[in-house]
């Protein structure tokens with residue numbers, strides 16, 4: 001056993017660090033650090049900057065812009081990116097639909113979609129969940145009927161993140177209602193501009209607009225937009241979900257948050273001293289840091305075990321990363337509220353062009369909304385209860 | 399010992415519950431929030447009619463002569479309804495301060511106006527640096543022409559945007575964090591030198607930033623320089639009242655969650671059939687009951703005249719309410735899945751209100767530390 005990185009790995013890390021902190025657009029990083037939501041334009045600009053360096057889709061096959069990195073290098077890339085407050089490339093494009101098309105799409109589709117997905121020329125959204133099908137995704141009912149050289153799509157998706165920005169949607173649709181529920185699903189992609197598509201915003205409890213309902217009313221989709229084989233969509237969906245093995249823990253993001261909380265707690269005063277000098281506050285923060293370090297080590301073990309494994313095969317250990325990683329992110333939002341105390345109470349979403357001064361310290365605006373919004377991280381991407389079911393079954397054999 | 403309500407209390411509870419059920423249906427609440435004040439003057443008048451606005455005041459002041467139990471019944475119902483009106487600010491805090499510190503003349507002049515729904519008050523005590531310390535006061539009060547002139551800035555003044563008069567804590571003498579030297583002043587909200595900036599809080603209620611620049615106080619309440627004990631006592635009353643409101647919030651979240659577990663189907667069965675979730679629901683229920691018990695305790699202890707005893711009890715209640723609230727609120731969202739995350743569904747609104755209550759008058763963690771410093775609840779700790 002050798003827990004040290006090799007010289008090459010360290011050199012790679014230094015290079016990544018230098019790029020993210022010195023070359024990547026600083027304005028975007030500052031906004032992320034402050035916890036302010038990015039505009040659509042900023043998200044696009046951010047991904048294009050990464051793509052220009054060949055770092056938007058390192059996880060893809062080399063011929064489509066991927067990198068020949070070792071699992072350790074992937075880990076370092078992610079960790080350095082997150083710690084530098086560089087937003088991750090849009091997951092729907094780069095870790096969801098992209099890898100599926102690269103693996104199961106035909107050449108035509110690869111050429112048509114992949115370069116544009118990498119550069120965020122097309123913004124993709126994920127049409128999986130439905131009102132009646134959340135944890136039990138395979139029960140989905142959105143129908144795609146084959147009519148000549150077209151599919152006729154009817155049904156509804158929900159929780160579709162950032163559908164309001166999306167150019168394309170990748171959708172799980174039922175193509176064989178008679179088959180066993182996992183065996184009648186297909187993976188179909190289509191533009192959001194087609195006739196018969198309606199997007200309705202859903203406001204989340206933090207006040208933001210990040211999710212939507214998407215309705216399909218006799219939407220006609222060319223049959224060539226089927227990815228892979230008809231009725232094999234469930235396999236592709238599993239491949240897609242299994243792809244996000246380690247990023248899900250967001251260890252680097254949490255490290256950056258810890259750093260930020262320490263900086264802000266040095267500015268806030270309790271009585272006659274800084275909050276950061278308060279023993280109790282420091283203990284609470286340190287307790288989260290311990291969990292975070294343990295999670296990082298666990299993540300490195302998963303990374304190391306990944307060497308030589310086939311891509312897209314779900315590793316049940318990634319459930320541990322999701323479980324712990326989500327709770328740590330949530331705990332940090334609570335500490336961020338504690339930093340600002342009563343100034344977490346005013347509801348003051350930061351809007352472009354606003355010129356009224358912030359109430360309380362200018363870092364107070366997102367504290368409570370983040371706490372509310374981060375309840376989502378233990379719900380989506382397979383809820384924490386579902387992750388526990390996976391561990392119970394796949395690891396513990398219960 | 400008798401945990402049952404008297405006939406009168408039951409009647410009060412029934413009429414308040416009915417009013418809230420009537421006026422505070424979830425969709426109706428959205429409309430109320432969109433009104434210019436962010437709450438309803440019309441419903442306020444109904445509270446006055448029912449006697450709620452004078453509930454704790456003596457009858458000779460137009461009041462109902464109610465005690466903490468009556469307040470508790472009302473606040474729990476307000477919690478269930480997610481009520482938006484400035485009841486805490488006007489009746490509990492404002493009315494409480496006038497009752498506790500005002501002269502007979504002041505009480506006779508002001509309390510009937512509150513009870514009649516004609517006077518709105520707010521208590522301005524938070525400052526940029528004060529966090530939860532009531533005694534941390536930088537705003538100054540200087541004698542001038544037989545009266546007082548105030549200078550300073552107050553933050554997150556609950557319902558300070560609509561108040562007719564504002565009760566302001568200000569320092570006459572001593573250092574910023576001295577317990578002595580604080581006075582309590584009544585300021586007309588429209589007086590020269592008073593500037594307000596109103597805004598919504600995260601839970602959809604309202605607050606204001608208030609700047610005082612040479613603002614003339616209309617009256618001083620109690621002995622100038624010795625206002626802290628009175629402020630502490632009234633804040634204790636507010637904590638007891640908020641504990642009861644929390645019980646309404648928590649019980650509602652717990653009931654909504656159980657209802658959802660019984661109706662939401664996944665994998666062909668109701669999700670309430672999963673034992674993993676049943677146990678979580680049971681833990682929520684236990685948390686609510688612990689909170690309910692502590693709210694009762696707080697409301698029994700709030701009339702305790704020994705300030706230290708009372709403070710211990712209120713801190714204990716704030717700890718329990720805060721912890722139960724966080725547990726029940728987070729679980730309620732989690733067990734609802736995506737729907738719990740939306741503004742369109744009620745549970746998230748309860749969760750946000752509960753989160754704000756924890757931030758008022760000291761969080762659970764603050765009060766835990768305070769209680770520990772005071773030696774806990776049972777017996778005396780032996781010196782090491």
Ligand SMILES: Cc1cc2nc3c(=O)[nH]c(=O)nc-3n(C[C@H](O)[C@H](O)[C@H](O)COP(=O)(O)OP(=O)(O)OC[C@H]3O[C@@H](n4cnc5c(N)ncnc54)[C@H](O)[C@@H]3O)c2cc1C
Nearest residue numbers: 126128129134135159160161376380383385732733735736
């Ligand atoms: C902010 C946000 C963004 C999202 N973005 C997208 C997106 O872009 N695209 C998309 O397709 N989906 C998206 N989702 C949907 C997300 O994947 C679902 O919310 C999730 O799968 C849970 O489904 P549900 O909300 O229907 O809850 P349900 O499945 O109804 O679950 C309710 C509760 O029951 C529990 N539960 C369910 N089954 C079991 C079981 N067998 N054992 C124990 N407990 C169980 C759950 O853990 C949860 O606590 C998003 C969700 C959120 C909140």
